[in-house]
Structures are given as C-alpha cells and as structure tokens.
Amino acid sequence: MKLYKLFILVLCFCSTAQAQNPDEKTIQSISEYIMMQGTAYDNLHYLCKNIGPRLSGSVQADKAIAATVNMLKQAGADTVYLQPCMVTHWERGPRETAYAYVNAKQKRQLNICALGNTVATPAAGIKARVVEVKSMQALHDLGIAGIQNKIVFINIPMDPRYIETFLAYSESGIGRRAGPAQAAKYGAKAVIVRSLASNIDTFPHTGVTQYNDSFPKIAAVAVSTADAEWLSTQLTKYPATEIYIKTNCKIFADKASFNVIGEIRGTEMPEQIISVGGHLDSWDLAEGAQDDGAGCVQAIEVIHCFKKLNLQPKRTIRAVLFMNEENGSKGGIAYAQHAEITKEQLIFALESDAGGFTPRGFSLQMNESQMAKVKSWSPLFYKYGVYHFVSGHAGSDVGHLHKLGTALAGLMPDSQRYFDLHHAANDVFEAVSKRELLLGAVNMTAMLWLVSEYGL
Numbered sequence: 001m002k003l004y005k006l007f008i009l010v011l012c013f014c015s016t017a018q019a020q021n022p023d024e025k026t027i028q029s030i031s032e033y034i035m036m037q038g039t040a041y042d043n044l045h046y047l048c049k050n051i052g053p054r055l056s057g058s059v060q061a062d063k064a065i066a067a068t069v070n071m072l073k074q075a076g077a078d079t080v081y082l083q084p085c086m087v088t089h090w091e092r093g094p095r096e097t098a099y100a101y102v103n104a105k106q107k108r109q110l111n112i113c114a115l116g117n118t119v120a121t122p123a124a125g126i127k128a129r130v131v132e133v134k135s136m137q138a139l140h141d142l143g144i145a146g147i148q149n150k151i152v153f154i155n156i157p158m159d160p161r162y163i164e165t166f167l168a169y170s171e172s173g174i175g176r177r178a179g180p181a182q183a184a185k186y187g188a189k190a191v192i193v194r195s196l197a198s199n200i201d202t203f204p205h206t207g208v209t210q211y212n213d214s215f216p217k218i219a220a221v222a223v224s225t226a227d228a229e230w231l232s233t234q235l236t237k238y239p240a241t242e243i244y245i246k247t248n249c250k251i252f253a254d255k256a257s258f259n260v261i262g263e264i265r266g267t268e269m270p271e272q273i274i275s276v277g278g279h280l281d282s283w284d285l286a287e288g289a290q291d292d293g294a295g296c297v298q299a300i301e302v303i304h305c306f307k308k309l310n311l312q313p314k315r316t317i318r319a320v321l322f323m324n325e326e327n328g329s330k331g332g333i334a335y336a337q338h339a340e341i342t343k344e345q346l347i348f349a350l351e352s353d354a355g356g357f358t359p360r361g362f363s364l365q366m367n368e369s370q371m372a373k374v375k376s377w378s379p380l381f382y383k384y385g386v387y388h389f390v391s392g393h394a395g396s397d398v399g400h401l402h403k404l405g406t407a408l409a410g411l412m413p414d415s416q417r418y419f420d421l422h423h424a425a426n427d428v429f430e431a432v433s434k435r436e437l438l439l440g441a442v443n444m445t446a447m448l449w450l451v452s453e454y455g456l
C-alpha cells in the first residue's frame with residue numbers, strides 16, 4: 001500500500017471515530033445548515049442597502065431596530081422585545097471641508113471627517129498654522145509655547161509590526177481618544193488626527209474622542225492616511241503651512257432608543273441565560289457592514305439555526321443587538337444595569353464586533369476554571385478554522401457585564417483587513433465575504449450550543 005493511501009485511510013478512520021461524538025455531530029449539522037441555508041448574508045444586505053448608516057439617534061437607527069425585530073421573528077425566536085436605553089445623539093451635519101495652504105501658490109483639499117461627539121468649528125471655520133506631533137509625549141513637550149493658537153496635527157501611524165491589528169489600533173488610538181482634549185489644554189484651536197487605518201488611502205476614518213471637562217472643547221477631525229503622509233512631508237519643507245477647517249456637527253440631548261433582543265427559552269434551566277450579540281448602530285459615514293452589521297446578523301443566525309435544526313438548548317439563548325456602541329456604549333450599559341437590577345443569571349455573553357472576516361479564535365474574559373472548560377472544547381472547532389482560545393478582552397458591549405461576574409468571550413476573526421475600512425465610507429456590504437461571515441456564525445452557534453449543554 002502506498003503511503004498516501006494509508007494516510008487517507010487513517011484520516012477516514014479518524015473522522016469516522018470522531019463523528020461518533022454527539023457534540024461533533026451536532027456541530028457538523030450546525031455548519032452544514034448555516035453554510036447551505038444561513039440567512040445572515042441576506043440580512044446584512046438588507047441592513048446595509050435598505051437602511052444604510054445607523055448612527056444612534058438617527059432615523060436609520062430606528063429603522064434598523066424595526067428591521068431586526070422582524071429578522072429575529074423570522075428566525076423563529078420564542079420572544080422578541082425591545083430594551084429601552086437613552087443614547088447619545090450627535091449629528092455630523094453637512095460634510096466637512098479642509099484645505100492646506102502650503103505656500104502662496106499651493107492650496108490643496110484634505111480628506112477629513114469630524115470625530116464623533118465633537119463640537120463644530122465657528123461658522124466661518126478655523127484657519128491657523130499647523131504643528132505636527134508624532135506622539136502624545138511630543139504634544140506635552142511642545143506645551144503652551146508650541147501649541148497655543150495653532151492647529152495640532154497628531155500623526156501616529158498604526159504600528160505594522162503588530163500582527164494582531166487591534167493591538168496597533170489600541171496603542172495608536174491614544175491620539176484620537178485623548179489628543180484633542182490634551183491639545184486644548186495647551187490652547188490649540190483645533191486638532192487633526194491621522195486616521196486609525198492600516199493602509200494608505202484617501203478615506204478618513206472617524207471614531208469618538210473624549211473631551212476633558214477641565215479644558216475647552218475644540219473641533220477635532222480625522223484626516224486620511226494618504227493626506228497625513230502628504231501633510232507631514234509638506235511640513236518638513238514648509239513649516240509655515242496653514243490649514244483651514246470647517247465642521248458642522250452638533251451634539252443633542254440623549255434620545256430614547258432600544259437594544260433589540262430575541263430569545264429561545266431553555267428547556268431545563270431557563271433562568272440561566274447565554275447571550276450572543278453585536279452592535280446595531282454604525283457610524284454615519286458607512287453602511288456598517290463589517291462594523292458591526294456582521295455581528296448582528298451572526299447573532300440572529302444563531303437563533304435561526306437553533307430553531308431550524310430543532311436544537312433545544314438546556315439554558316436560555318438570547319441574541320442581543322446593542323445600540324450606541326460607537327459613540328456612547330449606552331446600550332451595553334443599560335443591558336448590564338438591567339441584568340444587575342433584576343438579578344439575572346447571565347452566565348455567558350459572546351460578542352462579535354471585530355468584523356465578519358474568517359474566524360480564527362475566541363478571546364476569553366473569564367475565570368481560570370471556566371477558561372479550562374472552554375479550552376477543553378477547542379478540538380471541536382479545529383475543523384471550522386478556529387484554533388485560538390486565548391485570554392483577552394471580549395468586547396466593549398459585553399464588557400459592562402464583567403463586574404457582574406458573567407463569563408465573556410469575543411469572536412476573533414482574522415484582523416488583517418479590518419482597519420482598512422473600520423469607521424470609514426468603504427465599510428460596505430461588498431467588503432464582506434458570504435462564506436467568511438457564515439463561518440463566523442457557525443463557530444458562534446457551536447460555542448452557544450456547548451455552553452447551553454454543559455454550562456460554565
């Protein structure tokens with residue numbers, strides 16, 4: 001017998017032997033059902049193309065709530081309901097404009113967008129000299145003498161040495177999160193932040209910044225990475241470069257909105273709840289396909305698959321579509337508050353908010369014995385491309401449950417392309433692969449099945 005034939009025989013024997021494991025059989029049926037008949041991709045198409053951007057407080061956010069209530073009903077959830085929450089309501093207004101005046105001859109338009117929750121410039125805009133910093137330390141070193149009455153350009157690229165791009169995002173993100181408040185402390189007129197993007201292109205990527213109440217609130221925008229590179233080069237040649245910025249955004253009083261919830265009641269321990277979710281709101285610039293329409297439709301797919309395969313969970317399965325993750329996290333906060341007040345037994349919460357790319361693993365935020373239990377299931381996932389079960393942050397919405405002692409997990413898809421489109425206009429339906437999206441839902445459903453069977 002040739003060696004390769006023996007190898008194939010061994011493989012066949014192994015897969016037959018493993019197929020006798022009932023969990024493996026169940027997970028295989030989950031995979032076959034979702035890959036063949038999953039509705040997540042169609043639901044995502046509806047969210048992206050029939051509704052589009054869904055920033056909290058917008059008409060589209062309300063439409064997304066109504067649409068996903070229907071999707072959960074279609075999926076067969078036993079109960080579908082809305083959980084009230086007050087959400088941040090910020091509007092961009094007409095698109096922003098910015099020009100760089102490099103010297104007397106050269107005026108160039110810059111691709112910018114206001115950062116979320118920022119104030120507008122005065123109606124006439126702001127024009128001032130620009131000073132570039134490449135770290136927060138450099139900003140502090142310049143101080144009042146170097147910053148007062150200038151526009152600060154915070155140019156901190158995402159570090160390409162991080163293979164896990166969320167680490168680069170987190171590290172460079174300090175400029176966006178805290179830069180405007182710190183520049184205001186030294187008398188800056190406005191701030192331009194290099195977009196948190198891993199590629200060089202012309203899309204500005206928005207995201208929230210946090211003001212500090214001790215300092216003035218100044219206008220803050222993101223500039224595309226291509227323009228950031230260009231501007232940095234010009235400033236070395238022409239330090240007297242000036243920039244004009246005009247933004248038109250406005251923050252309103254918090255507005256009433258909802259998290260959308262669908263449940264399948266557990267057959268043996270219905271009081272024990274296992275949740276799975278993503279966030280329904282998205283930035284106003286994009287269709288919010290990868291961030292985070294994908295996570296929402298995957299959570300709905302979990303319900304759909306359980307019902308269609310007649311998988312009867314011992315514990316209650318709950319899909320939660322959180323509102324306001326992007327610029328307030330008030331849906332996640334309201335969800336945790338409700339769980340705390342009503343003393344819900346929320347034993348596990350899984351979040352998918354890292355894109356609908358090929359799933360690679362789960363990030364686990366739980367105690368050691370729970371982690372050991374989840375890791376003992378890991379061989380069941382290998383066939384579906386998921387190998388990494390690592391300790392880490394689960395997600396910003398479920399993160400509010402940490403203090404209640406809920407075991408948390410986040411789906412970890414491949415992260416290489418996520419920050420090419422995160423919070424930018426190119427985060428559209430076409431950027432999502434149907435197979436990758438569905439495979440994520442397969443692994444999420446498998447995880448929910450195992451926790452519903454065995455607890456944690």
Ligand SMILES: [Zn+2]
Pocket residue numbers: 279291292325353
């Ligand atoms: Zn997100």
